[in-house]
Amino acid sequence: MNATATAAPTERALLQTLDMLSESQQRAIRRIAPHDAATVPTIEARRPVSTFTGEDFFQLEQQRLFRKQAVPITVSARIADPGSAVAHDGYGIPLLVTRDKNGVSHVFLNACTHKGAKLIDGCDVAKGNRLTCPYHAWTFSTDGKLIGAARPETFANLDKSSRGLAELPSREAGGIIWAMLDRHAAPDFSGVDDQLAADFDAFELPGLHVYGHKQFHLDANWKLVLEPFLEGYHVQRLHASTVGPLFADVPNVVDTLGLNIRQISGKMNFTPDCLDIPGENIHASVTHAYNVFPNCVVVTSPYYISVMFLMPTAVDKTTVDYFMLTRRPPDNPKGAELYRKSYEMIVSVFGGEDFYAAQLSHAGLATGAIDDVVYSGLEATIPLYNEILDRVLAN
Ligand SMILES: [Fe+2]
Incomplete structure (x- = not known):
């Protein structure tokens, strides 16, 4: 890994x-390639169209994609501090994501081992290493051990060591947590790829700060929500009055990293020597957009990284966890204003344009008006993604 550019110290400090x-x-x-070439x-x-609207295809995906292999759950930054824990309900299964005192992440079923009550409800991150059930006050540590039960003398033969939380196999790499x-x-864990993790480590994704988190509940199949992040065809059309003019109407450089896809594109101001210009922030002229297979999207911007988890809850319903990650919390007024405006803009572009379009598309496809969708050369990454998807579904 190399530093590609050294921004002026004041700009680095501020932004x-x-x-x-x-x-x-x-x-x-x-x-x-240069845009003109x-x-x-x-x-x-x-x-x-049945791959978007068909209940049979949805059930096949649930079994083969979302149950037989590990799926991306959340960003490491969500539980940055040792001894922290957060509830995670996006997949329709109550989960508890924790980081224990030693810094190791875990994914548990969010169910007390006394009577099953969810230990944490809501979306706040709990800190302090102790998780106390609101019902009868059984207390667990963030590594899942039962450390206390109220009035323990009233249980005959209660073996605390056998009543720890139910843990799901999980792995953390490159700032993302996957779980079965x-x-x-x-x-x-075949979706977890060394090069993907190396790329994300280069972005310092594991140590970034959650500046903003928003959950969206969409009326669209999860792949219709994903597809705008696999193609540039819509950018100058759907985003014509927002970010469209920043981007060129040309293909991306695409690589597969195991099951995952990396797309790199030059913005309007891209020049082929951008890596060699002293002081240049490469993310101002180049966008990286990853698909972390099958349903997570990572997109770079000059001063922040967007990470989205697109979680299907029904064939026509998707919950999206959107995170805007920055190096640190803003520590000066210029940075605070830039982040505030960036968050407002990105949430309105993704939410009000990309997610909105996905819902329009689902509504139209559900009418049965057409039997298949067609893709252009500016959408060529979608057929590539579908090849990977079909390969995994066939296993
Ligand atoms: Fe878009």
């Missing part, structure tokens, strides 16, 4: 740029 890149990211950036491929690709939602299935 906290994210300017580190992995060797692999730098090689990909050097493959971006970029050619868009012509492709023929279709996808049956079915704790009885054979653990499969």
Whole structure:
């Protein structure tokens, strides 16, 4: 990993740029063609509408994608401090994500081992290493051990060591936490990829700060919510009055990292020598957009990173956990104002434009008006994603 650019000290101090890149990211950036030399491929690709609206296909995905292999759960930054814990209900299964006193993350079923009550309700992060059930005050530590029960002398033969929280197999890498939602299935972490983690480590994703978190409840299949983050075709159309003019209407440089996809694109102001310009913040001229398979999106901006988890709760319902991550909390008025405006803008672009379009699309597809959707050369990453998806679904 190299520092690609050194911003002027005052700008770095004020705006906290994210300017580190992995060797692999730098090689990909050097493959971006100048805009006037970029050619868009012509492709023929279709996808049956039933993959978005069909209950059978949805059930197949639930079994093969969301239960047989580990899925992305949340960002490490959500539980930054040792001894912290947060409830996570997005997948429709009450989960508890914790970081124990030693800094190790865990994913548990959010159920007290006395009578099953959720230990934490709501979305606040609990701190202090102790999780006390609101019902009968059984208390657990963030590593899942039962450390106290009220009036223990009234239970005959209560073995506290056998009543720890039910833990799901989980793994943390590159600032993302994955877990097996079915704790009885054979653990499969094949989506966790070394290069993906190295790229995210280069962004220093594991140590970033949650500036903003918003949950969206959408009336759309989760893949319709995902697709805008796999193509640039819509950017100058859907986002014409917001961020569209910042982006060029050209293909991305695309790499697969295991099951995951990395797309790198030059913005309107991109020049091929951008890695060599002293003081340049590379994220001002290049956008990185990742699909963390199957349902997480990571997108870079000059001063923050967006991470989204698109969690299907029904064939036509998706819960999105959106996180805006910055290097630190703002520590000066200029930074505070920039972050505030950025958060407002990104939430309105993703929520009011991309997610809105996904809902429009789902509503139209559900009418049965068309049998398949068609993709252009500016959407070529979607058929690539579908190949990966179909490969996993076939196993
Ligand atoms: Fe978009």
